[in-house]
Amino acid sequence: MKIAITAVGDTPDDEVDPRLGRCAYFLIYDVESKQYQAVSNEAATQSGGAGVAAAQLVQGNGAEVVLTGNAGPNAFSTLQAAGVKVVVGVSGKVHEAVEKYLAGGYKSVDEASVKPHFGMGPKQ
Numbered sequence: 001m002k003i004a005i006t007a008v009g010d011t012p013d014d015e016v017d018p019r020l021g022r023c024a025y026f027l028i029y030d031v032e033s034k035q036y037q038a039v040s041n042e043a044a045t046q047s048g049g050a051g052v053a054a055a056q057l058v059q060g061n062g063a064e065v066v067l068t069g070n071a072g073p074n075a076f077s078t079l080q081a082a083g084v085k086v087v088v089g090v091s092g093k094v095h096e097a098v099e100k101y102l103a104g105g106y107k108s109v110d111e112a113s114v115k116p117h118f119g120m121g122p123k124q
Contacts, residue, residue: 001031003101004063005094010038012095018069021051027094028061031102036094037061051075059084067097067106076112088113 006023007014017023022044028037039061043053051071055078058066066079067090079086085108090097100106 001065002061002063003029003031003098004058004061004066005029005090005097006066006068007038007094010040012036012098013093016067016069016090016092016094016097018091020066020068020071020075021054023054023068026054026058026061026063026066028063029098049074052078055079055082055084065101065108067101070113071109073112 004026006017006020007025007027008017010025010027012027023041024044026039026041028039039057041054041057043050043057046053051074055075058079059082063084065085065087067087069088069090071086071088076086087101087106087108090106
């Protein structure tokens, strides 16, 4: 199983980014190999459609779960349609978030946690 985590930097010691569509990076954690792969989120600088593009990036990297602070409706519906579980309310360092999720400390949600365009402008 692979887990995508929104991150402000490209290492597991960086903080979880509270934005899904406009996060700086996704760290893709492979549960079997216990390895992280940093993927730059090119959607972060798009003028529109960042949530959908970021969700497609997550799906394209084989993630079955995404951990993030918040998920807007466009990203959420794209991920849900692809069968990717969305976990919101995640904070702290990336590696700590993964450990907490694997220990059952976070659960997936059934709807977006913020309104459209939440991540626009300065970091929330």
